[in-house]
Amino acid sequence: MTTAPPFIHDRALVESPHIGAGSRVWAFAHILPGARIGRDANICDHVFIENHVQLGDRVTVKCGVQLWDGVQVDDDVFIGPNVTFSNDPFPRSKQRPEAPARTWVRKGASIGANATIRPGLTIGAGAMVQDGAVVTRDVPPNAIVAGNPAHVVGYADTGVRPAEPARRASADDLALQVPGAALVRLPKVIDMRGSLTVGQVDAQLPFTPERFFLVYDVPSREVRGEHAHKACHQFLVCVKGSLSVVLDDGRLRDEVLLDSPLLGLHIPPMVWGIQYRFSADAVLLVLASDPYDPADYIRSYDDYLAAVTADRRG
Missing domain, CATH: 2.160.10.10 (Hexapeptide repeat proteins)
Structure with a gap:
């Protein structure tokens, strides 16, 4: 000193x-x-x-x-x-x-x-x-x-500069820094009637969903999320358009681009999640492991850091 x-x-x-x-x-x-x-x-x-x-x-x-x-x-x-x-x-x-x-x-x-x-x-x-x-x-x-x-x-500290698009996951590289979070490649089935994407519990989905919601018509400059869940798992699929997702565990940070219905993102409990850079036509599907419970949300980043620090010490 x-x-x-x-x-x-x-x-x-x-x-x-x-x-x-x-x-x-x-x-x-x-x-x-x-x-x-x-x-x-x-x-x-x-x-x-x-x-x-x-x-x-x-x-x-x-x-x-x-x-x-x-x-x-x-x-x-x-x-x-x-x-x-x-x-x-x-x-x-x-x-x-x-x-x-x-x-x-x-x-x-x-x-x-x-x-x-x-x-x-x-x-x-x-x-x-x-x-x-x-x-x-x-x-x-x-x-x-x-x-x-x-x-x-x-x-x-996501490895993405502001003027650049978020990291696009390749077929060979789905690795993320934040422990527990995962990008999942979803299968695509094509025939003369069109294309179909499917996800199955224990294959692509790591939990059994109890609810879903859709996010759309988001002005491009707005930021959504900015919270963590204490117990709820989420699985995100951008079924149309594109958006960027930031994941943060209090020490490491990832930013990924969701721009295809063939790519899912699993966000486990106690990971801070942010969605932004929505395209005008973006439609985000979110599958959740639990019914809505406002007590499950941590909405203050200070409170989140205190909680994850306490978990690591405990």
């Missing part, structure tokens, strides 16, 4: 006594008395930090950023040059809100140059806001967002 005193450039104005060991504050930065900066932070030229701002350890704030009251930045966050934050959704001169909107940038997130973050939002842990994006709603953990308004274009 760093024990060296913070470095403060002689052209910086630092009024706060709460600057962590090993942190560096460069020329023409201005930090007000109530601000708190963690260890090993790097505050670059022409940064302004207001009183009610908290920065964690190893945070980088590049040149030309202003952090206003109500902004909280966790450990290991990168904030690029000229990123714009605000804390009042309806500002008027000489009229201040009773309390500033809270904007929370979670651990390990990165925000690219010239991005704009609307007040009161949360940028999820490990997320990436691409340069120039205008963020108008919360960013999910590990999501990569771009555009105006910003929308999800990918997920971090």
Whole structure:
């Protein structure tokens, strides 16, 4: 752990006594008395930090950023040059809100140059806001967002870059990193009347379904899923069109493309699942091992990480 005193450039104005060991504050930065900066932070030229701002350890704030009251930045966050934050959704001169909107940038997130973050939002842990994006709603953990308004274009650490399609499973490679999850090749029968795809319990289906549902007419920029099940197994088949699925066990992450009724995806319990990049004509069939039970869902990623961590320790 760093024990060296913070470095403060002689052209910086630092009024706060709460600057962590090993942190560096460069020329023409201005930090007000109530601000708190963690260890090993790097505050670059022409940064302004207001009183009610908290920065964690190893945070980088590049040149030309202003952090206003109500902004909280966790450990290991990168904030690029000229990123714009605000804390009042309806500002008027000489009229201040009773309390500033809270904007929370979670651990390990990165925000690219010239991005704009609307007040009161949360940028999820490990997320990436691409340069120039205008963020108008919360960013999910590990999501990569771009555009105006910003929308999800990918997920971090899946091996798939945002500009690329998800990994297409080949006949020879159906392997996934996430333990327990599996891609299943489904048989196709063709005759003069057309084509037929079939799945049978204990052959292609690893469980006996007790319900099914269909997902369709999803706007292309929307994200579905974002939950895990405690006990329920699911089997996904995109019967028309295409979509991408992200699987996450808290340590490893896969992204696969479902674009054929000949490919099924088994998602076991306690795997976080996300569906996005729906084509306009996508129809997703989901077979489930259990009847609907709202108590079976884990909808908070923080709660999910706590649960899988407890399982591994137990």
